Amino acid sequence: MSQRLASSVRFAPSPNVTTVRRAFPLAQTLPWLAGPVWLVAALVTWRAPDADDFPATNDLAVLFAALGVVLLVAAAGRRLSARAPWAIALGVGFGLWEVAQAKLLWLPRPFFGTPQDLLDVFQSDWRKLGDSLLHSLALLAIGYLGGATLGIAVGAGLGRSPRFRYWVRPIMRLIGPLPPVALLPLAFVLIPSSRVAGDALMALAAGFPVAVLTWSGIAAVDPAYYDVARTMGAKQRFLLFHVALPAATPQIFVGLFMGLGASFSMLVVAEMLGVKSGLGFYLQWAQGWAAYPNMYAALLVMSLMCSALMTVLFKLRDHLLNWQKDGLKW
Amino acid sequence: MVISPSRTTPLALRLEHVSHAFHSDGAIVPVIDNVSLQAAPGEFVALLGPSGCGKSTLLRLIAGLEAPKEGAIYGDDSPVTGPGPDRIIMFQDPTLYPWRRVRGNVALGHDINGRADDEAVTAALKLVDLLDFERAWPHQLSGGMAQRVALARALVNDPRLLLLDEPLGKLDSLTRLTMQTEILRVWREKQFTALMVTHDVEEALLLATRIVVFSPRPARILADIPVSLPERRHRDDPKLLSLRKDILAQLGHREDW
Ligand SMILES: Nc1ncnc2c1ncn2[C@@H]1O[C@H](COP(=O)(O)OP(=O)(O)OP(=O)(O)O)[C@@H](O)[C@H]1O
Ligand SMILES: [Mg+2]
Numbered sequence: 001m002s003q004r005l006a007s008s009v010r011f012a013p014s015p016n017v018t019t020v021r022r023a024f025p026l027a028q029t030l031p032w033l034a035g036p037v038w039l040v041a042a043l044v045t046w047r048a049p050d051a052d053d054f055p056a057t058n059d060l061a062v063l064f065a066a067l068g069v070v071l072l073v074a075a076a077g078r079r080l081s082a083r084a085p086w087a088i089a090l091g092v093g094f095g096l097w098e099v100a101q102a103k104l105l106w107l108p109r110p111f112f113g114t115p116q117d118l119l120d121v122f123q124s125d126w127r128k129l130g131d132s133l134l135h136s137l138a139l140l141a142i143g144y145l146g147g148a149t150l151g152i153a154v155g156a157g158l159g160r161s162p163r164f165r166y167w168v169r170p171i172m173r174l175i176g177p178l179p180p181v182a183l184l185p186l187a188f189v190l191i192p193s194s195r196v197a198g199d200a201l202m203a204l205a206a207g208f209p210v211a212v213l214t215w216s217g218i219a220a221v222d223p224a225y226y227d228v229a230r231t232m233g234a235k236q237r238f239l240l241f242h243v244a245l246p247a248a249t250p251q252i253f254v255g256l257f258m259g260l261g262a263s264f265s266m267l268v269v270a271e272m273l274g275v276k277s278g279l280g281f282y283l284q285w286a287q288g289w290a291a292y293p294n295m296y297a298a299l300l301v302m303s304l305m306c307s308a309l310m311t312v313l314f315k316l317r318d319h320l321l322n323w324q325k326d327g328l329k330w
Numbered sequence: 331m332v333i334s335p336s337r338t339t340p341l342a343l344r345l346e347h348v349s350h351a352f353h354s355d356g357a358i359v360p361v362i363d364n365v366s367l368q369a370a371p372g373e374f375v376a377l378l379g380p381s382g383c384g385k386s387t388l389l390r391l392i393a394g395l396e397a398p399k400e401g402a403i404y405g406d407d408s409p410v411t412g413p414g415p416d417r418i419i420m421f422q423d424p425t426l427y428p429w430r431r432v433r434g435n436v437a438l439g440h441d442i443n444g445r446a447d448d449e450a451v452t453a454a455l456k457l458v459d460l461l462d463f464e465r466a467w468p469h470q471l472s473g474g475m476a477q478r479v480a481l482a483r484a485l486v487n488d489p490r491l492l493l494l495d496e497p498l499g500k501l502d503s504l505t506r507l508t509m510q511t512e513i514l515r516v517w518r519e520k521q522f523t524a525l526m527v528t529h530d531v532e533e534a535l536l537l538a539t540r541i542v543v544f545s546p547r548p549a550r551i552l553a554d555i556p557v558s559l560p561e562r563r564h565r566d567d568p569k570l571l572s573l574r575k576d577i578l579a580q581l582g583h584r585e586d587w
Contacts, residue, residue, distance in 0.1 A: 222425070224421065224423060224425040225425060225427065227390075227395055227419075227421065227425075228421065228425050228427075228438070228483075229438065229442060230395060230413045231393050231394075231395060231413050231417070231418055231419045232413075232415050232418060232438060232439040232442045232443070232487055233413060233414050233415040233439075233442055233443060234442045238441075238442055242441065242442075243427070246427070246429045247427075247429070249429070323428055323429045323430075323431075323467050323468075323469075324428075325469055
C-alpha cells in the first residue's frame, strides 16, 4: 500500500510541475507588455508621416502614450492580469489601424476614417454628442421604465385576475405581435408631440414582452406557494406582491431584457424619423452631411450607452435574484 | 432550547358529515365520505390511513383552503369559511419560498399578519436546531432540514390548531426521534390542538392522545381509538405493542412481523 502510494506520488507531480513552470513567466510578463505596445503605437503615430493632412495626430499620440503609462502603472499595481490580453490586442489593433489608414491610406476615404478623425470628432463635437446622448437617455428612460412598469402590471393582471384576462388577452393578442415600428407614422399623426409619440411607442415595444413573460411567470407559480401563505391568512395583495411576483421574477427579467432590446430599436427609429434630437437623429444628420467620422463616433457612443444599460439591468437582476443557484454572466 | 412560553387557547374542532370530491377528466372522484369527527381543545389526534385515501385533503378542508362539498366544519362552534392564522397547516412538502432565506421563511406568518417578533422567530429556529442556517437559502438545505424549517414556520404563528401532514416524513430515523420529542414538548408547552397525519403507527402511538383510522379512498372513519398510555411512553410498552397490532389489523395487515 505505502509502496504503491509512494510510486504514484513520485510519478504524478512531474508533468504538472513543468507545465506550471512554463506557464508562470507568461502570466507574469503579459501585463508588462500592454503598456509598451501602446507606447510603440504612440511613437509610430507621432513620428511616422501622415499620408494626408489629418487633424489631431499629435493629440492621438498623446492619448496612446497616456494609455500606455496608465497600463504600466496598472501592471506595477498587479491590477491587469486578466485584462492584459485585451489591452495588448487593442493596442495592436489601434496601432495597425493607424498605420494602415493614417500612414498608408489603404482603405477608401471618406467611408473609412482614421483614429485621429474619430478623436477629432470627440474633441470638436463633444457638446453635441453629449447633448444627443442625454436626449436619447431621457427618451429611453421614460419610454422603457414606463413600458416595463405597465408591462409588469398588465402581466400581473393577466396572471391573477380572470376578469382582467378575459378583456385584455384578446387585445394583447391583436396588438402585441405587431412591430411597434409599424405604428410610428400613425403615432406621429395622432400625438402632436413627437417626443411623447416616441415614448409611447417605446413603452409599447418594451411593455409587450414584459407583460407576456410576467404573465407566463405568474401562471407557472406552484399553487402550493399560495396555499402556504393562505393558511397563514394572506390576502390577495400579499399573494401578488410577496408570492406571485417574487416567484415570477426570473421570467420577468427575461421580459425586461427583451423589452430593453426592443426599446433600443424603437429609440433609434423614432429619433431618425420624427424626434429631432438624440443619437439616432445625430446619425441621420451625419449621414446627410457625409460626415462619416461623426457617424462612427455616434455609433460608438450609442453602443456604449446600450451596453452600459444592459449591464445595469444585469446588475439589478443579479442583486434581486441572488437566491438563485446560478445565472448567466454578462 | 427555549421557546417563548406564550400559551394559546386551543381550538375545539368539529366536523359534521363532511364529504368531498374532485372533478378529474369529467369524472367525479369521491375522496372523503361522510366524516364526522371531534377534537377537544388540546387534544393530539393522529390520522392514519392508506396512501391516497384523502388525509391531506381532509387537512386542507379543515384549514379552510377548500370548502367541503357537503357537511360543515366548526372551530369553537363557529363555521370555518376560509383560512386563518389560528389554524396553521404544515404541508407534506416543505414548499419553502426559494427567494427568502431560512429566517425569512420562518417569519412568513409574521410578515403576513404585520407582526414583527424576531425573538419568536429565533426561538422557533432554535427549536428545530437550524439557527446556524438562518441566513441560508432553501436550495442549500437538505430535505430534512427543509422540513424542519417548515415546522418552525408553522409554529411561529402560535396556532390554536396545528395541522401536521406527515411532518417527519422526510427525516432520517434519528432526527425523527428528536423531532418527535420536540413536537410533543411544544405541544405540551403551547397546548394547541394538534391533528397529525402519519404513516407510522408507532409514531402515532407515541405522540397522540387519540388515533383515527381511515379506509381507502373515499376516506371513511374505520376506527377511533383513544390512546390511554402514560405521558412518558416507551416503544416497548406491551400495551403500546398490542394497540399497534390492533391498528395494523384495521389497516389491513393481519399478521404482525
Ligand atoms: N386537486 C386535486 N384534483 C383532483 N384529485 C385530487 C386533488 N387532490 C387530491 N386528489 C385525489 O384525491 C385523493 C386523495 O388525495 P390526498 O392527497 O388527500 O391523499 P393522502 O391520503 O394524503 O395520501 P398520502 O398518504 O399518499 O399523502 C387522491 O386519489 C388524489 O389523486
Ligand atoms: Mg397526503
